[in-house]
Amino acid sequence: MSDRLWLVVPAAGRGRRMGADRPKQYLPLAGRTVLALTLARLHAAFPGARLCLCLDPEDARFDPAEVPFADWRRVPGGAERADSVRHALAAIADEAEAADPVLVHDVARPCVTVDDLRRLAAAVAEAPAGGLLAAPVADTMKRDDGAGGVRGTEPRAGLWHALTPQGFAFGLLRRALEAGGAAVTDEASAVEALGLAPRLVEGRRDNLKITHPEDLALAEAILAAQGLRVPPHSKDRA
Numbered sequence: 001m002s003d004r005l006w007l008v009v010p011a012a013g014r015g016r017r018m019g020a021d022r023p024k025q026y027l028p029l030a031g032r033t034v035l036a037l038t039l040a041r042l043h044a045a046f047p048g049a050r051l052c053l054c055l056d057p058e059d060a061r062f063d064p065a066e067v068p069f070a071d072w073r074r075v076p077g078g079a080e081r082a083d084s085v086r087h088a089l090a091a092i093a094d095e096a097e098a099a100d101p102v103l104v105h106d107v108a109r110p111c112v113t114v115d116d117l118r119r120l121a122a123a124v125a126e127a128p129a130g131g132l133l134a135a136p137v138a139d140t141m142k143r144d145d146g147a148g149g150v151r152g153t154e155p156r157a158g159l160w161h162a163l164t165p166q167g168f169a170f171g172l173l174r175r176a177l178e179a180g181g182a183a184v185t186d187e188a189s190a191v192e193a194l195g196l197a198p199r200l201v202e203g204r205r206d207n208l209k210i211t212h213p214e215d216l217a218l219a220e221a222i223l224a225a226q227g228l229r230v231p232p233h234s235k236d237r238a
């Protein structure tokens with residue numbers, strides 16, 4: 001695999017489950033926005049990477065000064081997360097080589113650590129089918145009966161929560177997402193559908209995807225526990 005790293009950050013979601021007055025990537029968190037903190041973590045891990053940021057074409061809140069990368073581009077998001085990632089891959093197709101590693105990371109996961117990011121990138125470089133950060137399921141798993149009751153208890157052995165980033169060689173990822181349909185909720189599932197087995201790289205359980213209103217306070221507490229030093233907005237940098 002080549003060592004030219006691409007980062008794709010899908011950030012074109014509407015945050016319907018959050019139910020806020022704006023998409024969740026623009027909500028304030030630890031003195032910045034969710035988007036600014038996520039990009040700051042990625043930049044701290046990979047300052048020389050090339051970034052593709054997927055944004056809603058009608059997004060008027062985006063502030064380019066929040067992007068710490070020197071080499072980056074804005075790409076129009078699609079109807080679903082996978083469509084946004086497909087658009088990003090199409091946008092870099094003229095420049096990216098098949099072996100270039102691409103890490104896809106949700107803008108809604110600002111608590112990912114630099115250590116997890118780098119461990120995932122290192123694992124992906126060695127894994128022909130790519131890989132993803134993941135955390136083993138820690139709770140007993142119930143299956144509902146469709147009427148508010150329990151139909152049964154599912155064995156949890158071998159079950160993992162899929163986190164992001166998820167990383168693959170550019171050529172493989174593009175082929176997998178082109179073959180994958182509307183049901184693709186993460187990159188790994190598209191690669192699995194090709195008959196391949198992406199590597200599970202155990203990541204921290206606090207790599208939370210901010211989804212519901214209560215997740216904001218959790219994310220703030222996680223960032224504080226991780227000893228976050230809030231990166232300054234570019235207009236405040238010396």
Ligand SMILES: Nc1ccn([C@@H]2O[C@H](COP(=O)(O)OP(=O)(O)OP(=O)(O)O)[C@@H](O)[C@H]2O)c(=O)n1
Pocket residue numbers: 009010011012013014015016017018023024025054077078079080081082084105106107108109209210211
């Ligand atoms: N059409 C879409 C939908 C989602 N995303 C991104 O994919 C990530 C994971 O999606 P999710 O947590 O579901 O975010 P939203 O779609 O914003 O939330 P909701 O499903 O509650 O509306 C987020 O970073 C989101 O911005 C995207 O780029 N394009």
Ligand SMILES: C[C@](O)(CO)[C@H](O)COP(=O)(O)O
Pocket residue numbers: 081106161162163164185186187209
């Ligand atoms: C990609 C992902 O973060 C893996 O857990 C997740 O599937 C994205 O969120 P969505 O709610 O499925 O869009």
